[in-house]
Amino acid sequence: MAQERIWDKFLTERDKEVFKSSGYGAIAGGGKKPALLVIDVNYAFCGERREPILDSIEKWRTSCGEDAWESLPHIKSLIDKCHEKEIPVIYTTGTVRDDGWDKGAWHFKSSRGEEDVPSGAPDARDSNRDGNEIMDEIAPGPQDIVIRKHKPSAFYGTPLTAFLNDLGADSLVVTGTTTSGCVRASVLDGFSENLRITIAEEACFDRSQASHAINLCDMHAKYADVVSTQEALDFIDTIEVEYNLPSGKPI
């Protein structure tokens, strides 16, 4: 592959040769009935304003700082395009009890985990906002689907598989955060369900630069096609199918 990829500078020379000869990284192609997935693009991962990551994580420990705000217009353009084409848009965000009981294993690995509940750490923050609220900049419309989840994957313990069956979707266009966390976990489960997966590179973000790049590399090698936002928009533009979309109107 001649084209420079974001992960090239993180790979060893041997890695590049191994990827080339082992057959990985073929292009899967995009499917015929995609759904757009917008994973966890909420205040906890973006912060309440554009700030350098090291400042932002003082308030929101899971924030990805500027990189989140760079992605927002890319995600917005994909959502707008899907609305225009009547392609389903599915958001995920976290959910947790105020007493934190349902955090489970998230407790095990974080020294700041108690800040993640809805009442959070308001003293350090600009507001009493629940960090799991989806960003106003890309807020769901009435016809969109919102899935509340407890674990990294959008599939784990959620109705996502059933919703995709109902929509007749055969593929996913994936955006959101973190690339190495919930995006990776959801792409993996989407792959295991034999869905074709396209990842819009600039529409994904992470707090770690190396994790962002290498997780894109791993997913492009094995599970998904990592493409530019523009390529994803061009692909969505070619879709002319009808879905069983929510009307967004109360019945």
Place this chain on the structure above:
Amino acid sequence: MVDRIWDDFLTERDKKVFEKSGFGSEAGFGERPALLVIDVSYNFCGDKREPILESIKRFHNSCGEYAWDALPHIRNLIDKCHEKTIPVIYTTGTVRDDGWDSGGWAWKNSRTDEDVTAPKISGFNRDGNEIMDEIAPSPQDIVIYKHKPSAFYGTPLSGFLNDLGADSLMVTGTTTSGCVRASVIDAFSSNYRVAVVEEGCFDRSQASHAINLCDMHAKYADVVTTGRAISYLDSLDVDMNVPTGNPI
């Protein structure tokens, strides 16, 4: 802080972010672990110790020397678990001869047609999904055949762990960035405590190996040395419902 294998691959900003955001605490071991040995088959090791770029000419999934470096570590952990009557669970892949059930694997790899059961590799007359002789399962061990990266996906693993009364997993095998990572995420989602044994895991990509260990240690598991894993196993005195291995 001790140097970790992933430090060389992180940016300076990444190191500060990890330090500040609260990730990477020690989860600690559980009280009733099971050992997971993921996909340590000929497909991922080759049939002899060779440099990876040689080995993948015949075995396209091979991790070359790194696989062979990991084998004695995995062997030690298996032996210790047998001694302590702690369950040992192997996974390996399975695929139809006509390849129909390859599913998404066939989309991303131009050499997937080499993966079917009927041997297509010169000088190798076995199924590439066979577990390496060096660490072959004993009668009391559990072997799970899987189609997808995670040891949990479409398999009876959750049920077996419930039956064993296991509260935690010790994870070894390959690839770190593939089936190990996928299985660790699902174990995390099921609220198991997870320890990943660093020298007992291997990958074809050096960067993927290091960064996937980093990601898992940050969020989902404790990445520990074989030495620490063995001392922990040694400290256990548990009675688990392990298979007898005797035909009934």
